[in-house]
Amino acid sequence: MNRFQGCLREGEQEEKGQLEVIRETRRQLKEHKRLYLATRRLLLLGGNESGRSTIFKQAKILAGKALDGKREQATAVHNIRSNLKADIETVVATVKHLSPDAGLDHPEIQLSLDYIVSASAQRDFSFPPEFYEHARALWEDAGVRDCCERARLCGLMDCSGYFLDRIDVIKQPDYEPSHQDLLHCRVHTPGVFETKFQVDQVSFHLFYPEGLNYSSQVWAEYVDHLSAIVFVVDSSSYDLNFSGTNKLQEALNSFRSVCCTCPSSLCVLLFLNKQDLLAEKVLAGESKIEDHFPEFAHYTPQDATPEPGEDPRVTRAKYFIRDKFLSISRACGSEGCRCSAHFTCAVDAENLRRVFSQCANLV
Structure with a gap:
């Protein structure tokens, strides 16, 4: 008789446990539905x-x-530097398109123009220090800036200059992108x-x-x-x-x-x-x-x-x-x-x- 009662109690406890699982499952489903409908x-x-x-x-x-993590940050750094390179290439293309109306304040800046044109043809670009120097020299030239401003306002150039204004930050070996850097970065995947x-x-x-x-x-x-x-x-x-x-x-x-x-x-x-x-x-x-x-x-x-x-x-x-x-x-x-x-x-x-x-x- 005691053995029978013990089996009965075990069965009741098992049934009680199953009912508790069912109630918890229903509660979770109800909460999931509530969150789904509220989203x-x-x-x-x-x-x-x-x-x-x-x-x-x-x-x-x-x-x-x-x-998320160092790998994603390294990818973001590479993408931002690639955006910078694309922007300075756009600047060079704009200057050449508007030439000879767009004069350069410093004739020696032609060396930087030639460098960027050459770099644009390189598929796996490593961003050496001289790249940043040439890019900055171009962007600081008043004639180049005036040319780009006129082209942008006339709808001939779609480049905000955000990364070009941050060359000295982006070139640093320990550069970490800010939120604004990430927002301005253009990546098409x-x-x-x-x-x-x-x-x-x-x-x-x-x-x-x-x-x-x-x-x-x-x-x-x-x-x-x-x-x-x-x-x-x-x-x-x-x-x-x-x-x-x-x-x-x-x-x-x-x-x-x-x-x-x-x-x-x-x-x-x-x-x-x-x-x-x-x-x-x-x-x-x-x-x-x-x-x-x-x-x-x-x-x-x-x-x-x-x-x-x-x-x-x-x-x-x-x-x-x-x-x-x-x-x-x-x-x-x-x-x-x-x-x-x-x-x-x-x-x-x-x-x-x-x-x-x-x-x-x-x-």
């Missing part, structure tokens, strides 16, 4: 050089994943990347297709699980051309495709990026928006809210570009998706944090 899942779309990769890197920094981060206790899961065509065939498989699509635009590209097409017009065409093919249940978050560069171009007055979009000459914003201290010319320009995109989302009619526009500067961490906080209430 905003975003797909990051937009054209090349729109700032998508910078926004993704900002998201990784928000997640505390700027660089095809694939779909993702990261998770939080802003104001709201969880986000960001998907980033890099080097892929962002037509519906590419992102359709994500739609059922998405909260919103983030479409990034280079607002300063109104005077740049891509394969014979104005880059801003190309972005408008792509945006139309996204708005007219995504489900009405989705929200499109329009990130009008590079506001700092747009303001710089507008205030410089070298390249006028109306020369590329004639309708701007008669445009008056209806609901503009300027930033504190913002020049009225900048306000008018950025709202004109915003309204160009919003008119497309409205033209898609009831079949189109909701659209919310935001002015962004991807290299400004506080700006992006604020924008993501606003987006949390929209999706």
Whole structure:
């Protein structure tokens, strides 16, 4: 009898243990479902050089994943130095393109020009000390700087000069990239990347297709699980051309495709990026928006809210570009998706944090 009672107690304890496992499994599944439903899942779309990769890197920094380990840091250092080399090669190409109108302050700088041209043909470049010296000599030449500034403001050159201003830092053997260095670094690796981060206790899961065509065939498989699509635009590209097409017009065409093919249940978050560069171009007055979009000459914003201290010319320009995109989302009619526009500067961490906080209430 005692043996029977012992077996009975063992059976009850085993059954109790199984019930506890079932309850814990149900609790975990319920918590997983709660977290899943509370997470905003975003797909990051937009054209090349729109700032998508910078926004993704900002998201990784928000997640505390700027660089993982020494190997990733060494890769970042190499990529940044390669960006520096590409930038100085762009400078040399610009000088040669505008020659003889672009004079050099120091004739001996021709030696540095020839060195960079020679280095550009080398596939496995080792970044010797003389490379940095020649690059700095070129970048410090007033004639070269003036040439590049005119070319950039006229839309003939897409190079911010960020790494060229940091040559003496980047050349150091123990150089460690800063957050801003990582944000400005351009690396194109095809694939779909993702990261998770939080802003104001709201969880986000960001998907980033890099080097892929962002037509519906590419992102359709994500739609059922998405909260919103983030479409990034280079607002300063109104005077740049891509394969014979104005880059801003190309972005408008792509945006139309996204708005007219995504489900009405989705929200499109329009990130009008590079506001700092747009303001710089507008205030410089070298390249006028109306020369590329004639309708701007008669445009008056209806609901503009300027930033504190913002020049009225900048306000008018950025709202004109915003309204160009919003008119497309409205033209898609009831079949189109909701659209919310935001002015962004991807290299400004506080700006992006604020924008993501606003987006949390929209999706």
